[in-house]
Each structure stands twice: as structure tokens, then as C-alpha cells.
Amino acid sequence: MTVIFALLLAxxxxxxxxxxxxxxxxxxxxxxxxxxxxxxxxASNIKSMKRFYQLDDADNLKFLEFLTQTRKNQIYYYKKxxxxxxxxxxxxxxxxxxxxxxNFPGWIIFIYLIMTIYxxxxxxxxxxxxxxxxxxxxxxxxxxxxxxxxxxx
Numbered sequence: 270m271t272v273i274f275a276l277l278l279a280x281x282x283x284x285x286x287x288x289x290x291x292x293x294x295x296x297x298x299x300x301x302x303x304x305x306x307x308x309x310x311x312a313s314n315i316k317s318m319k320r321f322y323q324l325d326d327a328d329n330l331k332f333l334e335f336l337t338q339t340r341k342n343q344i345y346y347y348k349k350x351x352x353x354x355x356x357x358x359x360x361x362x363x364x365x366x367x368x369x370x371x372n373f374p375g376w377i378i379f380i381y382l383i384m385t386i387y388x389x390x391x392x393x394x395x396x397x398x399x400x401x402x403x404x405x406x407x408x409x410x411x412x413x414x415x416x417x418x419x420x421x422x
């Protein structure tokens with residue numbers, strides 16, 4: 270679902286930049302950064318899904334190794350990849366909205382205040398909750414597989 274949403278966002282942004290004639294170059298730069306962020310998000314999720322699809326009939330030990338590597342990948346994504354993707358998207362969003370804020374100077378504080386609050390909630394509330402939730406799911410699966418291995422011994 271994330272891949273589809275990211276690709277649709279990229280297509281929508283490209284369509285908007287090609288069909289609407291903006292006055293400021295910042296709008297085009299912002300749109301381009303947002304497209305790059307969306308494409309990086311889609312690519313990283315496709316790469317992650319590819320690992321899961323390549324996992325065919327693995328025994329329990331290989332599956333535990335797979336879960337361990339998945340956890341390492343989650344941590345890397347959370348600490349590195351997500352930071353770059355969100356950074357590009359935020360910079361793009363800020364630049365993209367600049368022309369709107371410039372055209373309506375009375376709204377500039379309101380527009381950027383709403384954006385800042387929204388981004389802060391995403392970064393400091395939603396992101397950590399999602400990370401913990403993914404960690405709990407993976408740990409539960411790992412514990413379940415380890416329990417099965419103990420019973421088979």
C-alpha cells in the first residue's frame with residue numbers, strides 16, 4: 270500500500286508541475302524534492318518486499334536468521350533511510366508551499382505553523398509508535414518461532 274501511495278504521490282506531483290505554470294523556481298525545486306522522496310520510499314519498500322518474496326520454504330533456523338536480519342534492516346531504515354526520505358519530503362513541501370505563502374502574506378505564519386505542528390506530530394509521535402509496534406510484532410514472531418524450536422528439540 271505504501272508503494273502505491275508513494276508512486277501516486279510522485280505522479281500527482283509531476284502532473285501538477287507540468288500542467289500548472291508556477292512563477293517561482295522554489296515550487297519546482299520543492300516538487301522535485303517531494304518526488305525524489307516518494308520514489309526513494311517506494312524503492313526502499315520494494316527492496317524490503319523483495320526479501321520477503323525470496324524467502325521460500327525456509328526451515329525454522331533460517332527463518333530466525335531472516336527475522337534477525339529484518340530487525341537490523343528496520344533499525345537501519347528508522348535511523349538512516351527514513352531520515353533522508355522525510356528530510357527530502359519536508360524540504361520539498363516547505364519549498365513547494367512557499368509560493369502560496371508568498372501570494373498570501375497574511376497566511377504565511379498560519380501555513381508554516383500548521384506544517385510545523387503536523388510534521389512534529391509525525392516525527393515525534395507517529396514515527397516512534399510505528400517503530401515500537403513493528404519491533405513488538407517482530408519480537409512476538411521471533412519468540413513464537415523460538416518456542417516452536419524448543420518444543421521440537
